[in-house]
Amino acid sequence: MLIVDGHLDLAMNALLGRDLRLPLAELRASDPVPGETATVSFPELRKGGVRLAFGTLFALPASAGSSGYTDAEGARQQALAQLDVYTRWQAEGHVRLLRSAAEVAAFELDALTGSGDALGVVLLMEGADPIRDADDLPFWVERGVRLIGPAWGRTRYAGGTNAPGPLTPSGRDLVAGMRNLGVTLDASHLDxxxxWDAADLGVRMIASHSNARALLPGNRHLTDDMARAVMGTGGVIGLVCLSTFIRAGWDATQPRVPLTDLAAHARHYAALGSWAHVALGTDLDGGFGQEKTPAGLDSCADLPRFLDLLPAEARAGVAGGNWLRWLKSHL
Structure with missing residues (x-):
């Protein structure tokens, strides 16, 4: 079964000093990131059957706890550095950047027939601050970006996680430009x-890594109406594998949540539309480690354990078929 992960921060981790080319045990033995036991490497992804991922360009803003960008140019430099990482990995044969539906279909055929070990990567920009303005969109599209999430926290373009607010005037211009260029909006992190401002502009939407607000409060997660709106554009929703995003009130002093709790989010989304709109967007390397993953999901190679909890007829779609269908229709 071919698995597609709708959200991995691969290049960000590389720039933190993690060598994702290593087997996971070796990566953990030399991991430069304290307090977060690594769960993702290229060999580990292959071991678990994860053959394609949406790889992010994620610029981290400055905060009290971390250094990061303070202006648009700083955000742009972070994203360009990550783009260089993906380009280097492709030259080394570790990834294969996918820019069109035809390239996805060819990659799928190669993966199913065992031709090559490279991870297929579709570029997703998480937080749009690296984009100077709507006129800058073609620059990023030419370099392979096919999905953009306007927000993470608050950005120049939109309100986001724990930062309520609408699209700004620049955000409306950006989303309209995305619509006109056929760039998909990632609704994850949008306030x-x-x-709803973006939905009114008629842009195509997915949610790369968002769980259900009906099971967990907070504007990081999708309401039922938001989930239906994503599904209504033909979009797919990826499930996040972070315990704080799965069970309300969970913290790191408690046992890790069971995978059945994550399956409840999957079933909730399926009941709103159908299983055809439910997929994976694990974010397993997104600023947390094994300590905060569900019990039994000790690395990305354990994803089949989660799939086994779903109805038999839904497993192949959630594993990767739903993302592949979407990519071959819309990329």
Missing amino acids: DAAF
């Missing part, structure tokens, strides 16, 4: 007001 409700910004989400």
Whole structure:
């Protein structure tokens, strides 16, 4: 079964000093990131059957706890550095950047027939601050970016996680430009007001890594109406494998949540539309480690354990078929 992960921060981790080319045990033995036991490497992804991922360009803003960008140019430099990482990995044969539906279909055929070990990567920009303005969109599209999430926290373009607010005027211009260029909007991290502003502009939407607000409060997660709106554009929703995003009130002093709790989010989304809109967007390397993953999901190679909890007829779609269908229709 071919697995597609709708959200991995691969290049960000490389720039933190993690060598994702190593077997996971070796990566963990030399991991430069304290307090977060690594769960993702290229060999580990292959071991688990993960053959394609949405790889992010994620610029981290400055905060009290971390250094990061303070202006648009700083954000742009972070994203360009990550783009260089993906380009280097492709030259080394570790990844294969996919820019079109035809390239995805060819990659799928190669993966199913065992031709090559490279991870297929579709570029997703998480937080749009690296984009100077709507006129800068073609620059990023030419370099392979096919999905953009306007927000993470608050950005120049939109309200986001724990930062309520609508699309800004620049955000409306950006989303309209995305619509006109056929770039898909990633609704993950958008505040409700910004989400509905974007929906009104008629842009194509997915949610790369968002769980259900009906099971977990907070504007990081999708309401039922938001999930239906994503599904209504033909979009797919990826499930996040972070315990704090799965069970309300969970913290690191408690046992890790069971995978059955994550399966409840999957079933909730399926009940809103159908299993055809439910997929994976694990974010397993997104600023947390094994300590905060569900019990039994000790690395990305364990994803089949989660799939086994779903109805038999839904497993192949959630594993990767739903993302592949979407990519071959819309990329």
